[in-house]
Each structure stands twice: as C-alpha cells, then as structure tokens.
Amino acid sequence: MRLSHLIAISYIALAEGFLSKISQQIPSGGLTDFALHGTATTTNINTCDVAIFGGGFGGLYSALSLSREAQKKGKKLDIAIVDPSTQFVFLPLLYDLTVGTATSAEVCPTYKDILKGTGVRHIQASLDCFTSDDFQSATLFLCNHNNEISNNSTKLELSFRSSILAVGSSPESTLASVPGATENVQPFYTQKDAKETSRILEDLEDQAIGSMPKTSPPKIAIVGGGYGGVELAACIKRRIPESKVRLLTRGPPMKGTRAEQLVDKALLKLGVEVELSSVQEITKGEEGNDIFVKRKLVNAGDDDNDEENDKISKEPWSVVFWTAGAGPSSPVSGDMDGLLKSDSGRLAVESTLRCISNNQQSSASSSFPKRNSVWALGDCAEILVNKEYAGVVVPATPKTAQAAMQQADIVAQNVLAELTVNSEAASKEFQYQDLGTMLSLGGPNAAVMAPIEESPLAPVFKPLLDTARLGFGFADEAFVNLSKSPLVATLGLSPVVDSIETLGLSLGGYGLGVDSDTSPGTLSGTLTGAARRALYAVRMPTNKQRATAAASAAISTAAALAKEAAQNLEKQQQ
Incomplete structure (x- = not known):
C-alpha cells in the first residue's frame, strides 16, 4: 500500500471518530421536542396536515421552517416529508464528497437525525399521483431498503390538508x-x-x-x-x-x-x-x-x-x-392532471408559489375563491406572473439551492397562514434575492462571486471582494518573491515552499493562475475555499449538522492535501 493511501486512511479514521463524537454530543436543531424520534404526534400514519413531496433543499427547508414557525405560534402541525431516500443530500458539496474533501456525515445526513425533535416525520416513499379533485389525497409507493420502488411495492394512501411539491429535477x-x-x-x-x-x-x-x-x-x-x-x-x-x-x-x-x-x-x-x-x-x-x-x-x-x-x-x-441540463423529476415530468404546467414542463405557480389549476380563471380583480391547496418550489416549479396566465414567465429564478431555500421560507409562511388563520389570508409573494454564488475549483480552492449588478447587495459585496482580491493578490506576489530569496534555502524552507506551490495554495488566486487585477466582483484561492466550506456549514439544516460540517471541512480537507502531498513526494522519488 502506498504512503499516500496510508495517510489518507489514517486521516479518514480520525475524521470518522471525531465526527461520531460530535454527533452524539450536540443537540439537533434548537426546537423544543413535541414529537418523539422525528415522528409527530398522530393517530393515523395515513393522514397529516401538510405533505411535502421531495426532501431536497426545497422540501426539507420548507418542513423545518413550517415546523419552527408553527411552534412559535403555539400550533402543532403534523408534517410529513415523502422521499424515497433515507438521507438528505447537500448538493453543492457533492463534488467535494466525490473527490474525498468532504465526508458522508457532512454531505448526506439521515432524515432521522435531521428531523429528530422537529415534529416532522419522514415517509420513505415516492409520490405516484393525487387521487382527489381537491388535491388533498395521494397515492404513494413505499420504497425498499435500497431506496427503490419494485413491481410489488406497497401502496399507501395519504390524506392531507395542504401539500408542497418539491421533487426537484433529474437528467432523464x-x-x-x-x-x-x-x-x-x-x-x-x-x-x-x-x-x-x-x-x-x-x-x-x-x-x-x-x-x-x-x-x-x-x-x-x-x-x-x-x-x-x-x-x-x-x-x-x-x-x-x-x-x-x-x-x-x-x-x-x-x-x-x-x-x-x-x-x-x-x-x-x-x-x-x-x-x-x-x-x-x-x-x-x-x-x-x-x-x-x-x-x-x-x-x-x-x-x-x-x-x-x-x-x-x-x-x-x-x-x-x-x-x-435536467428537467423536472417524476411525477411532475409526467401528466399532472388538474395542475397547469409551463412550456418547460415545470409546474406553473403564482408569485406566492401556489400551483395554478388547469381550470383556474382569474383577472386582476379576482379573489381566487377556488384556489387549490398545492404549492410548489425549486427545480420543478416556474413562476407565471400575469393574471391571465398566458404563459409569461418571470425572469428565470436560478435552479439553485440558494433559490430553493429562499422559496422554502415563503411557502412555509403561506401554508401556515392558510392552515391556522383563514384560507383568504394575504399571501407573501416570492422575490429572489441574489446573494452571490460560490463554486469549487478543485481541492481546497474555490471562488466566490458577488451578486449580479441588478441586486441591491451588489454595491456592497462587489467592492468588498475587489478590495480583498487586490490585498490577497499583493500577499501572493510577496510570497512568490520571498520564495525566490536565498534565505529560504538557507533556512531549509525550500520543501515547504515547493509543496505550497505544487499544491496550488494561495490567498488571492495566484495558485489558480488568476491575476489580482482581473475578474471584478470575484475572489478565488485557498482562503476562499475555506470560506465556502464555512458558509455551507452555516447553511446546514440543524445545529448538530453545522458542527459536523465545520469539523468535516477541516479534517477531510487536511486529509486530501496530505494524500496529495504524499503522492507528489512519491513521484519525485521515482
């Protein structure tokens, strides 16, 4: 076994043990328990107040927000997430998981762990279709231990007062x-x-x-x-x-x-x-x-x-x-009888994210007396803006985790208002707020981009990133000049300097070939990579998961760098 693999295995073992201790010691989500082991108080598994189909960013964060807001108002809602998997996936870190700079504990926590103490339960199943004209009942296919539906899968009839479609997208x-x-x-x-x-x-x-x-x-x-x-x-x-x-x-x-x-x-x-x-x-x-x-x-x-x-x-x-490219996942990819779909095949929703019925007629003065109780968000939904529903689409909301999380808060508030106040309560409208974007550039390096120019946050973040980029760029240039100094060899630091350069580590992007005076409104490099992981840790769904993510980011990144350094050393010795 090669030295690089031994180092990687050692770090991974350390990471798994450390993260296991964290998982046992940190409380889940900061919500008072009114359910046991993630199962809400209910007398019938076939009924709930709110059924959420899909457990990705849109579905999970809608459930957690709805549960949290209901508790604040002293209300108890039976909320069920219907998803064929046993695990939530933090998709922006899927690349890191694939190449070993993130752990499964960070990227793929189980619904059981996330939902404990929230009043939300998880049904491991897939939505087949709605079974009533009022969209308040549906047929589900229960999944096996491999998260799959077989020819003899058990069916479950589920009734609910309101539902949220967040099935996401797939490339099929x-x-x-x-x-x-x-x-x-x-x-x-x-x-x-x-x-x-x-x-x-x-x-x-x-x-x-x-x-x-x-x-x-x-x-x-x-x-x-x-x-x-x-x-x-x-x-x-x-x-x-x-x-x-x-x-x-x-x-x-x-x-x-x-x-x-x-x-x-x-x-x-x-x-x-x-x-x-x-x-x-x-x-x-x-x-x-x-x-x-x-x-x-x-x-x-x-x-x-x-x-x-x-x-x-x-x-x-x-x-x-x-x-x-990807389109909406099943069953939205098929026939959603009674619900209007946009030209892209996604569910057509109002600006409140309520689904539009095929037979829904409206005008600017309409009060929508017969609106359905179905909401949709994320990759499977598209907002139509004009009151005649003639197919005019809002400037496309990005199909990103950031957008789905913002939509989740709006859906949760609107569903809660409808269920606990009255069905004619004023609904909040969704407006996407660009907070900037991040992407991995391999290993510990990443890039952060300021919001688009039209965003009210752009005048704040763009000059901030530009200033940081110039400052870190100067630091990188100083390092390059120092690395060429005879003093480095005298002090025996040449191997350290060589490793930093070989691994492409930098403050402002030098290791990525990015000049300090280009790409306005962006910041890249190793420090940016650390900031990306830290920000993703903050956006995790629970306190326990945030702590796990923070520890995983540090340990798994160190393990990957150690393995890479060992491989480089082996190549030099060959």
Whole structure:
C-alpha cells in the first residue's frame, strides 16, 4: 500500500471518530421536542396536515421552517416529508464528497437525525399521483431498503390538508434526447451518482499512477459548461492530474457570469481542455471499454466542419460524465392532471408559489375563491406572473439551492397562514434575492462571486471582494518573491515552499493562475475555499449538522492535501 493511501486512511479514521463524537454530543436543531424520534404526534400514519413531496433543499427547508414557525405560534402541525431516500443530500458539496474533501456525515445526513425533535416525520416513499379533485389525497409507493420502488411495492394512501411539491429535477429527459446517452454516460446529480463517480475515479486514479498495468492516461469527457461541469472538471483534474479532462460545452464555461474570466484562467492553469461543441450521439466501442462521443463543433462562421467533426467523433474516452441540463423529476415530468404546467414542463405557480389549476380563471380583480391547496418550489416549479396566465414567465429564478431555500421560507409562511388563520389570508409573494454564488475549483480552492449588478447587495459585496482580491493578490506576489530569496534555502524552507506551490495554495488566486487585477466582483484561492466550506456549514439544516460540517471541512480537507502531498513526494522519488 502506498504512503499516500496510508495517510489518507489514517486521516479518514480520525475524521470518522471525531465526527461520531460530535454527533452524539450536540443537540439537533434548537426546537423544543413535541414529537418523539422525528415522528409527530398522530393517530393515523395515513393522514397529516401538510405533505411535502421531495426532501431536497426545497422540501426539507420548507418542513423545518413550517415546523419552527408553527411552534412559535403555539400550533402543532403534523408534517410529513415523502422521499424515497433515507438521507438528505447537500448538493453543492457533492463534488467535494466525490473527490474525498468532504465526508458522508457532512454531505448526506439521515432524515432521522435531521428531523429528530422537529415534529416532522419522514415517509420513505415516492409520490405516484393525487387521487382527489381537491388535491388533498395521494397515492404513494413505499420504497425498499435500497431506496427503490419494485413491481410489488406497497401502496399507501395519504390524506392531507395542504401539500408542497418539491421533487426537484433529474437528467432523464435530457439524456433520452441524445441517442446512447442514457446507456453510456455517468450522470452527476445525486448521492448515488456521486458514489459511482467516486468508484470510477478510484479505478482511473490507480490506472494513472501505475498500480495497474501501465496504460495511457485516462481520458475523461464532461458534458456541460455550467457550474456542475466546471466544478466536476476542476475536482477531477485536481485529483488525477495525469488524466486528460475535457469540457464539452455549447458556449464558454460560465458564460455571462462574473466567474467567466476567472474560470477560464483557472481551468487553463489546471490543464482542463474546453471544447465548444454539441453532443449528437454517444456509443460504446466494439470491445466495450472505450466510449465515443459524436459531436458537432460550434464555430461561428464555419460552413463546413464535417471533416473535423468526424475526426473528433472518433476520439475514444475512458468515461463520459453528464452535467448538462435536467428537467423536472417524476411525477411532475409526467401528466399532472388538474395542475397547469409551463412550456418547460415545470409546474406553473403564482408569485406566492401556489400551483395554478388547469381550470383556474382569474383577472386582476379576482379573489381566487377556488384556489387549490398545492404549492410548489425549486427545480420543478416556474413562476407565471400575469393574471391571465398566458404563459409569461418571470425572469428565470436560478435552479439553485440558494433559490430553493429562499422559496422554502415563503411557502412555509403561506401554508401556515392558510392552515391556522383563514384560507383568504394575504399571501407573501416570492422575490429572489441574489446573494452571490460560490463554486469549487478543485481541492481546497474555490471562488466566490458577488451578486449580479441588478441586486441591491451588489454595491456592497462587489467592492468588498475587489478590495480583498487586490490585498490577497499583493500577499501572493510577496510570497512568490520571498520564495525566490536565498534565505529560504538557507533556512531549509525550500520543501515547504515547493509543496505550497505544487499544491496550488494561495490567498488571492495566484495558485489558480488568476491575476489580482482581473475578474471584478470575484475572489478565488485557498482562503476562499475555506470560506465556502464555512458558509455551507452555516447553511446546514440543524445545529448538530453545522458542527459536523465545520469539523468535516477541516479534517477531510487536511486529509486530501496530505494524500496529495504524499503522492507528489512519491513521484519525485521515482
């Protein structure tokens, strides 16, 4: 066993033990218990006050907010989250989990742990369909221990006063539109995807560093140039530097965002290739090992690229990851009889996030006397703004965890008002507030972007990040100059300096190739990576999970860096 693996195993064992102690000692959520072991006081498992379908950011945070606000008002609500999994997944850290800089305890806590003492119960099942015209009952399919529905799955009829649809999105419909994609790519959207991706990367890493019979370096294609594609590409290239990693994207990565210039330089520094192309078909080679991606280059002004397109389509790949595009998950992806859907296939909702019925007629003066009691948020919903519902959509709310968490508070307040005050109570309208964005750039490095210019917070955060970037940039330059000084060698610090440079560590982005005077409204580097993990820890759903995340961020990142440093040392000694 290699030294790098021994170091990694030691750190992981330390992390698991430490995090286990934290989990046992820290209270869950700060809510007074009025339920035992996460199960609300109820006389019938087939009924509840509020059924929440989907346990992602939108669903879980709606449940916790609703429970918290109900308790403040002295109300007891029976709230049920219906989700086929036993674990919540903090999706922004899925990349970190895949490459080993985050632990399962941090990224995938169980609903049992999260919901303890909140008055919210978890039903491990999937929504099949609503079964009444008033949308107050539904059929569920109970899931087995593998979080799956089988042909003989038990059905459960659930009745409720109000429901929230937060089933999220999945890539199935997008993959189905590209011949061969469903069978031959590895999607990257769920915890299951992350586990399979991690297994694939372990095999490719062994191949790259020579523990398996010597072959050519692994070739990895990633379809999609948005946040998901960029973060996955950076993390994979950082973990397996010998590999060839290429982003296949229709436009420049992160096009139109503050991060576009920064990401371009960071990917170049990491050695990630970027190809502007559209994927047409994905096939497997005759021997079943290589994967071929038929694609068409996106070159404005070129009328005939057939020869070049044919050439690149014959290039073999070890694996193809898919992060490009997703549609609403089941059952929203199918027929939602009685509920209006937008052109994108998502549920059409009012600005209050209440679902719009197919037969709902309204005008500017309408009081909506027959509104349904169904609400929707997150990736499966889209807001329609005009009172005639002619298909005019609000400027798209980002399909991000940040947006879903903001929507969760609005939905919780509106549902609580309807159930505890009266059905005609004034509802709060959702307005997305851009708080800025963060993304991983591999290992301990990350980037933070200020809100868009139209945001009222932009005048505050943009100059703050610009000032920090310039200051840290000067510090990085000072370090570079100091590292060249003869004093470093005299004091025996050369190995330390070499390790810092090899690991790409920096305050202001120097290690990522990012200049201090470019990319306004952004900040990148190792310190930014630490800030990203700290901010995500704060946004965890419970106090217990926040403490676990904070400890995990420190320990697992240290373990990953130690492993990487050991691997670099081994290479130097070969």
